[in-house]
Every structure is written in structure tokens, then in C-alpha cells.
Amino acid sequence: MMKSTWLYLVTFVLAYLGLASLAYGMERHHKQLARGHASSVLAALKRAIPVAAWAWLFAALYLAIRLEGAGPGSVLWLGNLTAAAMLLALLLTYAPALARGLAMLSLSLILIGMLGAYWV
Amino acid sequence: MKDAFRASMAWVHTWAGLLVCWVLLLIFAAGTASYYRNEITLWMQPELHAIAPSQDSQAHMAERAVIALQQRSPDAKQWFIGFPNERSQGLQIFWEDKLPPGVEPTRERFHDEMLNPDTGLPLEVRETKGGDFFYRLHFDLHYLPVTLARWIVGFCAMFMLVALITGVIIHRRIFKDFFTFRPGKGQRSWLDAHNITGVLALPYHLMITYTGLMLLMYLYMPTPIVVAYQGNNQAFFGELFREEPAPEPSGRPATLTSIAGLVTEAQRIWQGAEGGANVDHMHINNPNDAAASVSLDKAGNAGLIESGMSLTFDGVSGKLLHEVDAEQRAVVQTATAMRSLHEANFAQPLLRALFFISGLGGCLMIASGAVLWTVKKRQAQAKRLASGLPPTWGLRLVEGLNLGAIAGLPIAFATFFWANRMLPMGLAAREEWEIHCVFIAWAAVLLLAQWRPGRHMWQLMLWLGGLMWLALPVLNAMLTPQSALLTTLQHGPVAVAGFDITAMLLGAAICFAAWRTGKVRSQVRNPQRSAPPELAETEVA
Numbered sequence: 001m002m003k004s005t006w007l008y009l010v011t012f013v014l015a016y017l018g019l020a021s022l023a024y025g026m027e028r029h030h031k032q033l034a035r036g037h038a039s040s041v042l043a044a045l046k047r048a049i050p051v052a053a054w055a056w057l058f059a060a061l062y063l064a065i066r067l068e069g070a071g072p073g074s075v076l077w078l079g080n081l082t083a084a085a086m087l088l089a090l091l092l093t094y095a096p097a098l099a100r101g102l103a104m105l106s107l108s109l110i111l112i113g114m115l116g117a118y119w120v
Numbered sequence: 121m122k123d124a125f126r127a128s129m130a131w132v133h134t135w136a137g138l139l140v141c142w143v144l145l146l147i148f149a150a151g152t153a154s155y156y157r158n159e160i161t162l163w164m165q166p167e168l169h170a171i172a173p174s175q176d177s178q179a180h181m182a183e184r185a186v187i188a189l190q191q192r193s194p195d196a197k198q199w200f201i202g203f204p205n206e207r208s209q210g211l212q213i214f215w216e217d218k219l220p221p222g223v224e225p226t227r228e229r230f231h232d233e234m235l236n237p238d239t240g241l242p243l244e245v246r247e248t249k250g251g252d253f254f255y256r257l258h259f260d261l262h263y264l265p266v267t268l269a270r271w272i273v274g275f276c277a278m279f280m281l282v283a284l285i286t287g288v289i290i291h292r293r294i295f296k297d298f299f300t301f302r303p304g305k306g307q308r309s310w311l312d313a314h315n316i317t318g319v320l321a322l323p324y325h326l327m328i329t330y331t332g333l334m335l336l337m338y339l340y341m342p343t344p345i346v347v348a349y350q351g352n353n354q355a356f357f358g359e360l361f362r363e364e365p366a367p368e369p370s371g372r373p374a375t376l377t378s379i380a381g382l383v384t385e386a387q388r389i390w391q392g393a394e395g396g397a398n399v400d401h402m403h404i405n406n407p408n409d410a411a412a413s414v415s416l417d418k419a420g421n422a423g424l425i426e427s428g429m430s431l432t433f434d435g436v437s438g439k440l441l442h443e444v445d446a447e448q449r450a451v452v453q454t455a456t457a458m459r460s461l462h463e464a465n466f467a468q469p470l471l472r473a474l475f476f477i478s479g480l481g482g483c484l485m486i487a488s489g490a491v492l493w494t495v496k497k498r499q500a501q502a503k504r505l506a507s508g509l510p511p512t513w514g515l516r517l518v519e520g521l522n523l524g525a526i527a528g529l530p531i532a533f534a535t536f537f538w539a540n541r542m543l544p545m546g547l548a549a550r551e552e553w554e555i556h557c558v559f560i561a562w563a564a565v566l567l568l569a570q571w572r573p574g575r576h577m578w579q580l581m582l583w584l585g586g587l588m589w590l591a592l593p594v595l596n597a598m599l600t601p602q603s604a605l606l607t608t609l610q611h612g613p614v615a616v617a618g619f620d621i622t623a624m625l626l627g628a629a630i631c632f633a634a635w636r637t638g639k640v641r642s643q644v645r646n647p648q649r650s651a652p653p654e655l656a657e658t659e660v661a
Contacts, residue, residue, distance in 0.1 A: 008470050023299050072466055078323040079474030085320040086481065089299040 004067060010113070011063050011076065013106045015084040018056035020103035023088065025050030032096035033103065056110075057081075126290050133286035134493065138518070140276040141490040142525040146257070147273060148486060149529055151328070152479030153254040155464055155472055158208050159615040161250030164540045165234075166600040168245060169608065169616055173209050174237035178387070178399055179380040184240030185213050186379045189407070193217065193231070198366065199404040201379075204237050205419065209613075210245075211237040212401075218369070247550040248540055253558075259336070262555065267339070274333060274340050281329045287318055294319060307499060310492040317485035324478035325485070331462040360455050366405040367413055374410040377438035386416045386431050389443075393429065395420020404435060412436055428452035487526045494519050520573035521566075527578060528565030530585035530630050535561040537592055537623075541599045575637060582634035589627030593620040 023029040025046055034042060060080060065073035091099035153160065162168060174181070185201040193199075193215045202212035217229040234243045249256075256262070261269040288294065298319065301312045318325065338345060338353070349356045383399055390397035400419035406412045412435025418428075432442040444452065460466055464475045497515045498505065505511060511519070539557040543550055565581055597604035608617040 005470075019299075026296070026298070028296070028300060068471075072471070075461070075467075076471050076474070079471060079478065082321045082324060082478050082481070083474055085299065086316075086477070089301055089316055089320065092299050093301045093303060 007063060007067055008076075010110075011060050011067070012080050012084060013109060014056050014060035014063065015077070015080040016088060017103060017106040017110060018053045018060060019081070019085050019088050020099065020106070021049045021053030021056060023092065024103075025053075029092055032092055033100050035097075035100065126292075129286045130290045133283055133290055136279045136286070137283040137486075137489050138493050140279045141486050142521055143272065144276050144280055145483060145486045145490075145525050145529060146261075147259075147276060148479065148482045149533065150254045150258040151332075152476060152483060153533070154251065154258055155476050155479065156615075156619075157251030157255050159251070159619060160254065161248070161252065162208065162613060162615050163596075163603075163619040164248045164250045164537070165245045166596075166603040168210060168234070168243060169600075169603045169613055171209055171236065171243075174204055174211075176238055178203055179383045181211050181237045182383045182399075182402070183380040184237070185211055185235060186376070186404075188233070188235055188240055188242070189213055189215060189404075192233075194408050196407060197229075197369075197405075199407055200401065201404075202401040203399055203419070205400070209237075210234040210243055211240075246540070246545055248554055249551050253536065253555060259332075262559065270336055270339055274336055277329055277333050281326075281333065284318075284322070284325055284329060288322070291315060291319070307492070307495045310488055310495050314485060314488040314492050317481045317488060321478040321481040321485075324475070325482055328462060328479075328482070331458045334458045335462060361452055367411045369406040369409045370411040372410040373408055374412065374436045376404075376408055376412060377414075377433070377436055379404065379414065382414055382416065382433050382438060385433075385438075385440075386418075389431065390418055390429065393418065393420075406435065410436060413441065415442075428456065487522075490518075490522045490526065494522060516573060517570075520570040522569075523573050523578055523581065524562075524566035524569035527581035527585060528562050528569065530626070531565055531581065531588060532558045532562035534585060534588035534592065538588065538595065541595055579634055579637045582630055582637060586627050586630030586632075586634055589623050589630060592623040592627070596620060 020033065024033045030046060034045070061074070061077045064077040064080065067073060068076050088099060091102065181203060182201060186199075189196070189199045189201075192213075195218060196215040197218040198216050200212075200214035202208075202214070204211055212232065212234055214230070214232040217231075219225060219229060234245055235241065236243055259270060259273050260266050261272065264272075291297075294315075297312070297315060299316075301309070301316050303309050333340070338356075342351075345351065345353055345356050379402075383402070386399055387397045396419065398419040400417045402414060402416040404412065404414050413432060414435045415430055415432040417430045428444065430444045431440065433439065434441055464472055467475060494515060497518075498511070501511055501515065510516070536554060536558045539554045543553055543557075547553060569577060569581070593605050597606075601607075603616055605617055605620040608614075608620070
């Protein structure tokens with residue numbers, strides 16, 4: 001039971017990461033999210049990150065369906081997308097640094113989790 | 121051509137939305153609250169908070185319920201027993217009086233009571249409609265004949281669907297502005313808020329509006345049943361839901377079979393079924409009559425939809441008469457799929473919370489759309505207003521209605537909970553009075569809003585609503601100390617603690633809106649901070 005509660009949160013983290021990555025490639029939000037990146041890698045990242053976004057979003061969908069089955073799983077996925085998008089929009093407006101920080105944190109958590117799953 | 125199409129769709133969007141927005145806001149807000157129907161009911165019955173979940177078997181509970189029902193109404197038309205579940209801890213009994221022939225049936229013939237599942241003794245609970253008020257309000261409104269109300273709700277839902285589709289068509293920058301909210305910029309900010317709440321929860325809005333219409337389609341589209349079943353709705357639903365029609369009473373008394381035994385038998389038959397083998401609820405038709413029958417419905421969902429499995433036994437011999445098993449339930453499941461999706465019956469707590477958030481998004485979308493209309497109209501009448509003339513009557517009316525509906529609704533809903541704690545326990549028709557209080561409060565705000573629909577009144581009403589919500593946990597702790605947040609956080613029920621926390625969050629959000637309203641005013645007074653001229657660029661109409 002405990003384990004699956006964790007996985008529900010992972011679905012949300014993946015959705016947030018995916019949407020933030022999409023925003024990274026958008027004119028209006030790129031500057032807000034890309035601060036701190038060296039200019040030489042910026043151009044490459046600006047193309048690569050939004051592509052990776054779809055991988056995160058599909059991973060969230062896959063996980064949601066694994067957790068709940070196809071029907072409720074896709075509802076869960078859409079609900080997570082809505083909630084994550086609302087959070088991201090609010091953060092981009094009022095605290096863009098936090099939006100960036102949360103995206104980085106999500107990315108680290110997911111990568112660590114993937115590594116952990118690989119080793120275990 | 122494309123622009124002309126967009127412009128005409130913008131016209132449809134504006135007027136379809138404006139015409140129904142106030143009723144729609146009520147429907148949306150009540151529906152959103154209904155996701156926590158059981159939790160709200162529990163909060164409103166503080167007498168139940170100290171009861172621990174029962175560990176006893178369903179067979180024993182059924183036995184106690186039958187003893188209670190035999191005492192209360194041995195010759196009822198039907199009995200109902202609802203077993204405790206994760207979201208409601210009492211043992212519910214319900215009975216319907218047998219009416220002499222020729223007597224017009226009224227709601228007076230229904231009775232219900234809550235029992236302690238471990239003792240079978242009645243729980244002394246204050247009279248309240250609880251979360252059922254919001255559930256009914258969502259599609260039956262109030263003070264109106266049910267059929268009329270459902271037609272009004274259906275009309276509003278249809279307009280909502282039109283507004284959603286036209287909204288997508290006229291939104292030029294749906295992806296570019298996906299995450300964009302620019303506060304403090306007058307009309308643009310309202311448009312951003314309207315867009316963002318609409319677009320980000322669009323899958324939910326489309327689903328909820330469509331399934332909502334489908335739920336009442338038999339009312340809106342009666343002709344197929346009229347033609348195929350000669351208008352006999354009962355026969356249609358009986359076939360659809362695989363229900364055997366309740367037998368007519370024979371008039372010959374007979375001893376009821378052991379109900380507890382039937383519960384055990386049902387659990388044996390359902391052993392290993394998806395969602396467990398427990399009973400959700402049971403009906404006993406014609407108790408103590410030779411023509412008695414007992415039907416049991418299985419608890420637990422199968423994926424998106426309810427289990428749909430049921431058993432019917434002869435009430436005297438205890439023989440199995442009829443079974444809807446895993447194969448046959450497909451029909452029932454198909455018939456209830458839309459309802460399940462609409463009401464989130466399948467959703468575990470986390471997913472339920474996401475439905476709730478999306479519902480709140482819908483309320484904000486409707487409210488911001490309504491305000492946007494007045495902001496635009498004020499812009500259009502800027503010259504007239506600058507020369508000292510009052511706004512046109514249409515603008516004034518809409519401004520008043522907006523204020524009354526948007527700022528008044530939180531006050532009205534909060535009043536319901538205040539009344540629940542403050543009305544005396546012995547008051548006659550107490551549960552009705554809780555509801556009257558809601559509409560008295562709301563009517564007062566609507567009148568005040570028509571009298572002075574200005575920014576001052578907005579501020580005042582938003583502060584009032586926000587503080588009423590913020591103070592709910594305090595009121596709860598003062599009048600029902602055993603249900604105070606500090607107690608429920610430690611000892612449960614979790615739902616009661618969750619209610620208090622949600623009330624505070626809602627209150628804080630409304631207070632924030634009140635504070636912003638005051639802040640914007642000081643900006644507007646300063647002419648340099650008024651809306652920039654390039655506003656027309658992203659305007660949709």
C-alpha cells in the first residue's frame with residue numbers, strides 16, 4: 001500500500017517534469033527556466049529538452065495505467081497533468097526560480113529513482 | 121473567412137456563456153463539493169466522529185439492522201440496509217411505508233436512521249442533509265419542481281458545452297499561452313485567468329459536461345422509451361439494470377428467512393470476485409409477507425465502473441431466484457459507466473482530490489469569464505463613464521449579478537456549515553432550516569449587490585466569505601470540542617480533519633482575492649498604471 005502511494009506521487013512528478021520541459025522550449029518561458037545554463041549549450045538544450053518532455057509525459061501515462069488500469073489510469077494521468085500544469089503556471093508567474101528549482105529536483109529524483117531501480 | 125468564423129464563434133461564446141454563467145457557477149460549485157459528499161455529511165454529524173470503524177462481520181450487522189427494522193416498521197413496503205464502508209461508518213437503515221390504495225405518494229413515506237454497527241442502537245445524530253444537499257442542488261436545484269430544475273440544469277449544461285467548444289475555436293494562442301498568467305494588467309489578466317483555468321482542465325470540463333448531459337438523457341430524449349416501451353420507464357430501467365420487478369405483496373404473513381444467512385451466502389458466492397466479496401447494500405421487499413424477496417448488491421468497483429453484481433433471494437425460503445454475475449453485469453456497467461466517470465465513484469482519495477481541483481478550476485473559469493465580460497464592457501463605455509454618466513443598465517445588472525453570484529456563493533455555502541453547528545438541536549425541520557439559511561444569506565448578498573455593485577461591495581463580500589470559511593474550524597472547535605482539528609488530526613476521522621483544512625485553504629484563497637481587489641483599486645486610481653493600449657492585440661472578440 002505504502003509503495004503504491006509513492007508511485008502516485010511519482011506520476012505527478014513526471015507530469016510536472018514533462019510540462020516544465022515543454023515550457024523550456026517556449027519563447028515566453030525559456031528565459032525563466034533556462035537561467036544558469038551556459039549559452040553554448042543553450043541552443044542544443046532548447047531543442048533537446050522539449051523532445052525529452054514527451055518521454056516524461058508518456059512515462060507518467062505508462063505508470064498511471066500500471067497503477068490503475070487503462071480506464072482509471074488515463075483519467076489519473078489527465079488529472080495529474082491538470083494539477084501539475086496549474087502548479088507550473090502559478091510558479092512561472094509568481095516564483096519562476098522555484099519553478100526551475102522544482103523541475104531540477106524532479107529530474108534528479110527521477111534519474112536517481114531510475115538508477116536505483118536498475119541496480120536493485 | 122477564417123477571421124469571420126472566429127468572430128462569429130466569439131459572439132456565440134460570449135453570449136452562451138453570459139446567459140447561463142450564474143446558474144452554472146452554482147451547479148459547478150455544488151458538483152465540486154459533491155465529490156466529498158460523504159465527508160461533508162460526516163463533518164456535519166459530529167456525534168459520529170468518536171465512533172471507531174466496526175470490525176464485526178456484515179452478517180452480524182445485518183442481523184442487528186433487521187431487529188431494528190422489525191421494531192420500527194414490520195409491514196413496510198421495503199427495507200434497505202446500507203453497510204459501513206471507508207467513507208461512512210454508520211449502519212444505515214431505511215424503510216418505505218406501505219400506502220393504502222389511492223393515496224398519493226409523497227416523500228413522507230420514506231424514513232431513515234443511522235445505527236451503531238456494533239450495537240444496533242440508534243445514533244443520536246443532529247438532523248442534517250449533509251453533503252446530500254450539494255449533491256441534490258447540483259442537478260435538482262432547490263425550491264423548484266424536480267423535472268423543471270433538471271431541464272434548467274440541462275439547458276445550462278448544453279450552453280456550457282457550446283461555450284467550451286467555441287472557446288477552443290476562438291483561443292488563438294492555446295499552446296503559446298498554455299502556462300501564461302499575467303496578473304495586475306486589467307482585462308488581459310482576466311482573459312489569462314479565464315484561458316488558463318479553462319485550458320489546463322479542459323479534458324475534465326469536456327468530460328464532466330458531456331457525461332452530465334448523458335446522465336439525464338432519458339429525461340431530455342424520452343421518445344425512444346416512449347416508442348419502444350410505450351412510455352413505461354420502469355420497464356426500461358428494469359431491463360437495463362437487470363432488476364427483477366419487486367413482487368406485489370400477497371397479503372399473507374410469513375416468517376422472514378435469516379437475513380444474516382443470506383449475507384453469508386452472498387459472500388460465499390462472490391468469493392474471489394474483483395473488488396472483494398462484501399455487500400454494499402441490500403433491499404428487502406415486502407418483509408414478513410409470503411411474497412418477500414431480498415436483493416443484495418456487491419461492493420467494490422471493477423476498474424472505472426461499479427461492480428454491478430447482484431443476487432436476489434426468495435425472502436421466505438431463502439432460495440436464490442436471480443443472479444447478475446460477472447458476465448451479465450457488462451450491460452449494467454455500460455449503463456452506469458458515464459455516471460461513474462461523472463461522479464468519480466471509482467476514484468481512490470488521490471484521484472478524487474484531482475477531480476476536486478479540476479472542479480475548482482471550472483468554478484474559476486466561469487467566474488473569470490463573467491467578470492471579463494463586464495471589464496470589456498467598461499472598456500467599451502470608457503468615454504461615457506469618463507464624462508460622468510452611469511454605466512448602461514445592462515452592464516450594471518451584470519455587474520450586480522456577478523457580485524452576488526461570485527462573492528455570494530462562498531458566503532452562502534459557508535452559511536450552511538455555520539447553521540449546522542449553530543441551529544438548536546431540537547428545532548423543528550432543522551435540516552430544512554440549514555438549507556433556508558443558505559438561500560437567505562445568498563438572497564441578502566444578491567440584493568446588496570444590486571444596490572451597490574461597486575468595488576467596495578466586492579471587497580466587503582469577499583472578506584466576509586473568506587473569514588466565514590477561515591473561522592469554520594474555530595467554530596467547530598468551540599461548539600463541538602470533540603471534533604476539533606487538533607483532536608481529529610491525532611485520532612481521526614481523517615475526513616473531518618481534511619474538511620477543516622480545506623475550509624481554511626478556501627478561506628485563505630478568498631481573503632487573498634479580497635486583498636487583491638483592494639490593491640487593484642489603488643492602482644486604478646493612479647492613471648499611469650492603467651491598462652496598456654496594446655491590449656486589443658490578443659483580444660478575442
